[in-house]
Amino acid sequence: xxxxxxxxxxxxxxxxxxxxxxxxxxxxxxxxxxxxxxxxxxxxxxxxxxxxxxxxxxxxxxxxxxxxxxxxxxxxxxxxxxxxxxxxxxxxxxxxxxxxxxxxxxxxxxxxxxxxxxxxxxxxxxxxxxxxxxxxxxxxxxxxxxxxxxxxxxxxxxxxxxxxxxxxxxxxxxxxxxxxxxxx
Numbered sequence: 759x760x761x762x763x764x765x766x767x768x769x770x771x772x773x774x775x776x777x778x779x780x781x782x783x784x785x786x787x788x789x790x791x792x793x794x795x796x797x798x799x800x801x802x803x804x805x806x807x808x809x810x811x812x813x814x815x816x817x818x819x820x821x822x823x824x825x826x827x828x829x830x831x832x833x834x835x836x837x838x839x840x841x842x843x844x845x846x847x848x849x850x851x852x853x854x855x856x857x858x859x860x861x862x863x864x865x866x867x868x869x870x871x872x873x874x875x876x877x878x879x880x881x882x883x884x885x886x887x888x889x890x891x892x893x894x895x896x897x898x899x900x901x902x903x904x905x906x907x908x909x910x911x912x913x914x915x916x917x918x919x920x921x922x923x924x925x926x927x928x929x930x931x932x933x934x935x936x937x938x939x940x941x942x
Contacts, residue, residue, distance in 0.1 A: 769902065769934075771942040773832040777825045778934030784821040785927035788814050811871060818867070818883075822860055852894065859890045877920035884913035884926060901941055908933050 769777070795810050805813075837843065863886050870879050888909030891902050912926040 769829075769905075769937070771832075771938055773828050774934050774938030774941070776828040776938075778931040778936075778938065780821050780824050780828075781927055781931030781934060784817050785924055785931065787817050789924045791817075815864075815867065815871075819864075826856075855893055856890070859886060859893075862886065878917070880920075880923035880926060881913040881917040884909045884916060884930070887930075888913065901937065905930075905933055905937060 791810060791813060795805065795807075833849075863883060866882050866886070867879055870876065870882060888906045891906035891909065894902065909930060912929060916923050916926050
């Protein structure tokens with residue numbers, strides 16, 4: 759008997775490549791917005807910092823939404839292929855864990871932003887993402903431990919060098935794309 763959670767919600771293949779691409783796109787958009795915000799001649803320079811914060815939060819939310827949809831549609835395709843139910847006990851528990859992690863991340867993001875600790879947002883994200891990957895690992899997919907430990911390592915680097923946030927997100931995107939290509 760297969761564990762339907764392993765089949766339905768898998769980070770291998772095209773799903774991982776999509777999530778890696780979403781990391782690239784979100785990181786690039788946030789970097790571009792922040793760089794253009796500092797230039798007075800640009801149209802973004804006229805926005806208030808609060809508007810920029812809302813736009814960045816919206817980009818992060820859209821990243822989570824598109825990544826979640828990629829996981830869902832991949833799981834739906836796999837469930838149909840193997841003729842399993844998409845929603846069962848294991849997948850419901852996993853969905854609750856996933857939703858709780860996302861809520862913790864967004865609450866932490868807003869608390870850090872309101873407290874003025876902007877430089878700790880990326881280490882918080884990378885740490886929670888590493889924990890999320892660790893929670894969803896299983897015996898057959900020990901390769902997720904590599905992504906999880908890489909995310910924690912990048913969180914430590916971002917904590918020590920806050921200006922390394924864009925490179926860390928890019929490295930995580932490359933790792934996801936590589937994982938998707940290698941483990942398919």
